[in-house]
Amino acid sequence: MPSVRAPELETPLGWLNTDRPLRFDGELRGQVVVLDFWTYCCINCIHVLPDLAWLEHKYAAEPVTFIGVHSAKFHNEANRETIRAAILRYEIQHPVVIDDNMKIWRAYAARSWPTLVVIDSAGYVAGQLAGEGNRDALDKAIAAALASGRAAGTLATGPLSVQKDASVRATGGLAFPGKVCADAANGRLYVADSNHNRVVVAELPDEQGRCRLVRVVGSGEVGRADGPAESATFNHPQGLAAAHGRLYVADTENHLIRAIDLETFEVSTAVGTGELDNDRAGGGMGAGQGINSPWDIAIEGSTLYVAMAGAHQIWRIDMPVGFARAFAGSGRENLVDGPTETSALAQPSGICAAGGNLYVADSEASAVRRIDMATEQVSTIIGEGLFSFGDVDGAAPKAKLQHPLGIAPHGMTLLVADTYNHKIKRIDPGARTLTTLFGTGAAGASTADGRPAFFEPGGLSVLGDDLYVADTNNHRILWIGLASGCWRELVFEGLEPPTRSDASDEERRIESPAAAIDPDQDVRLIIHPALPAGMKLSAEAPWSVRVRSGGGGSGGGTLMQQTGRADRLPIEVAIPARTGRVPGTWLIDAAMAACAEGDTGVCVPLRFAWRVPLERGADRSIVVAGGTRHERREAAGGL
Numbered sequence: 251m252p253s254v255r256a257p258e259l260e261t262p263l264g265w266l267n268t269d270r271p272l273r274f275d276g277e278l279r280g281q282v283v284v285l286d287f288w289t290y291c292c293i294n295c296i297h298v299l300p301d302l303a304w305l306e307h308k309y310a311a312e313p314v315t316f317i318g319v320h321s322a323k324f325h326n327e328a329n330r331e332t333i334r335a336a337i338l339r340y341e342i343q344h345p346v347v348i349d350d351n352m353k354i355w356r357a358y359a360a361r362s363w364p365t366l367v368v369i370d371s372a373g374y375v376a377g378q379l380a381g382e383g384n385r386d387a388l389d390k391a392i393a394a395a396l397a398s399g400r401a402a403g404t405l406a407t408g409p410l411s412v413q414k415d416a417s418v419r420a421t422g423g424l425a426f427p428g429k430v431c432a433d434a435a436n437g438r439l440y441v442a443d444s445n446h447n448r449v450v451v452a453e454l455p456d457e458q459g460r461c462r463l464v465r466v467v468g469s470g471e472v473g474r475a476d477g478p479a480e481s482a483t484f485n486h487p488q489g490l491a492a493a494h495g496r497l498y499v500a501d502t503e504n505h506l507i508r509a510i511d512l513e514t515f516e517v518s519t520a521v522g523t524g525e526l527d528n529d530r531a532g533g534g535m536g537a538g539q540g541i542n543s544p545w546d547i548a549i550e551g552s553t554l555y556v557a558m559a560g561a562h563q564i565w566r567i568d569m570p571v572g573f574a575r576a577f578a579g580s581g582r583e584n585l586v587d588g589p590t591e592t593s594a595l596a597q598p599s600g601i602c603a604a605g606g607n608l609y610v611a612d613s614e615a616s617a618v619r620r621i622d623m624a625t626e627q628v629s630t631i632i633g634e635g636l637f638s639f640g641d642v643d644g645a646a647p648k649a650k651l652q653h654p655l656g657i658a659p660h661g662m663t664l665l666v667a668d669t670y671n672h673k674i675k676r677i678d679p680g681a682r683t684l685t686t687l688f689g690t691g692a693a694g695a696s697t698a699d700g701r702p703a704f705f706e707p708g709g710l711s712v713l714g715d716d717l718y719v720a721d722t723n724n725h726r727i728l729w730i731g732l733a734s735g736c737w738r739e740l741v742f743e744g745l746e747p748p749t750r751s752d753a754s755d756e757e758r759r760i761e762s763p764a765a766a767i768d769p770d771q772d773v774r775l776i777i778h779p780a781l782p783a784g785m786k787l788s789a790e791a792p793w794s795v796r797v798r799s800g801g802g803g804s805g806g807g808t809l810m811q812q813t814g815r816a817d818r819l820p821i822e823v824a825i826p827a828r829t830g831r832v833p834g835t836w837l838i839d840a841a842m843a844a845c846a847e848g849d850t851g852v853c854v855p856l857r858f859a860w861r862v863p864l865e866r867g868a869d870r871s872i873v874v875a876g877g878t879r880h881e882r883r884e885a886a887g888g889l
Contacts (some may be wrong), residue, residue: 764865
């Protein structure tokens with residue numbers, strides 16, 4: 251077989267997770283390079299990431315460079331801001347080149363996601379693999395390329411060093427929350443705080459959108475340990491459903507279903523071995539039955555229905571015995587209606603039960619499917635196939651979604667998190683019609699006229715006319731009144747990130763001059779911190795601001811919390827009248843990202859903290875500026 255020189259990684263959209271572009275005729279010379287052709291919607295691509303992380307660790311001291319080539323399937327996946335968010339959400343440690351119009355994909359003759367290509371130290375293609383489950387083969391190919399390079403004297407002296415992006419730790423205490431569940435019976439709200447590897451248990455919000463924190467379940471470390479809330483561990487949990495005194499959790503990247511006792515908050519494993527399993531039939535019990543990337547859960551009686559994204563199936567688990575088997579979907583990724591055993595689904599990621607039916611957000615087909623539990627027949631409400639998607643309201647087949655992840659019943663209709671359209675939509679399942687309720691179609695935090703906007707919302711829960719939205723990439727939970735249209739960003743009093751390796755904000759808080767305000771008037775807070783030289787505020791990441799009343803320890807109650815997006819400073823937020831005591835003290839925290847100029851500008855997270863004494867007076871605005879920035883330049887996911 252003749253040697254093929256590796257085509258250059260050229261793109262007009264640039265690079266992410268690196269401070270510079272990388273070329274085979276430049277810094278990559280002498281490196282063994284592993285290219286991962288991926289798109290961030292793809293569950294198979296997600297399954298490959300742990301293998302790449304393992305290999306990156308193994309070869310950390312060697313001249314081996316891993317590069318993601320993001321070749322988008324969906325329109326929404328072709329944007330720098332959404333790809334950057336995906337890199338941070340999936341905690342990817344290597345540079346990613348944006349493959350505009352799949353030019354690099356075609357140059358390497360890739361045919362499926364994921365495709366892995368090994369390039370030797372002389373710049374020639376040494377091997378190519380497709381699909382997941384190839385860690386051992388990839389390991390051998392890397393080792394062979396290293397050995398060949400040493401023998402030929404073409405290896406570089408050591409690994410390549412690049413500066414990576416890092417995630418902003420939002421002031422509200424959440425990190426990429428995937429799903430949310432409102433529990434009327436217990437008056438609680440549960441949140442899958444996915445990138446903090448934990449579950450947040452809080453009371454339902456009051457009229458101001460404040461939730462009293464009841465318990466945090468999970469230490470924040472990645473793992474699968476059962477036991478007390480403080481020491482139990484999860485791995486990027488998603489779906490939640492409460493019944494019979496337990497909260498069931500789709501512990502997605504552990505390939506487990508976990509159960510949390512809602513009195514003791516003890517965690518146990520209900521189903522799963524903790525390893526990805528390609529069993530498409532099931533029939534095993536509890537911890538003896540392997541499963542594949544469970545993404546969401548619905549409960550009917552004593553039965554759990556699981557949207558098994560990795561298996562492209564819906565599974566049924568009979569609790570409390572834990573008997574688990576496939577219920578709908580052959581396991582082939584497609585959109586095929588008919589009897590449950592011969593039907594086909596495509597990465598189901600949201601599920602709910604209503605009126606004797608299961609409704610499924612079938613993400614890769616951009617579809618909503620219905621499963622009649624009496625007849626065990628699957629039908630399609632919205633959607634036409636794996637490559638039919640868009641943002642179109644109206645009746646089927648004209649109506650289009652784009653990679654929906656969440657679904658919930660509301661009366662005789664369904665609400666859908668149309669994730670890649672950044673919208674919440676309503677479906678009439680009988681008429682097969684689709685209507686936008688909230689969202690503009692572009693990533694955002696709010697509109698100019700004060701309506702809610704979203705950044706890839708992933709989960710929904712409805713309680714009466716109250717809608718709760720896991721606004722994943724904005725690191726927040728929203729409450730929306732479906733009857734009134736009013737909305738609030740929820741505040742979880744006392745919720746903080748699970749760990750901090752840097753000095754606390756309290757230790758670095760800057761004393762600002764006293765402000766003289768009228769407590770009966772709204773106050774405009776103007777935030778103008780000092781950014782690092784050569785950097786600008788990133789419009790590709792949300793900023794967040796929290797203001798608390800001063801008190802003992804880390805402060806008193808939260809006066810306001812807001813998330814937004816902007817490409818320049820200052821940031822302005824409103825503090826409502828009669829919010830805090832005067833005289834008193836405000837503790838102001840702000841989190842944002844700053845990026846260097848250019849199409850390879852690396853982004854760094856920044857946090858600022860001020861203490862502002864308050865006096866009685868007539869000022870209508872407060873300016874906080876300068877401040878000590880807290881930068882974290884480590885790999886994503888550490889914040």
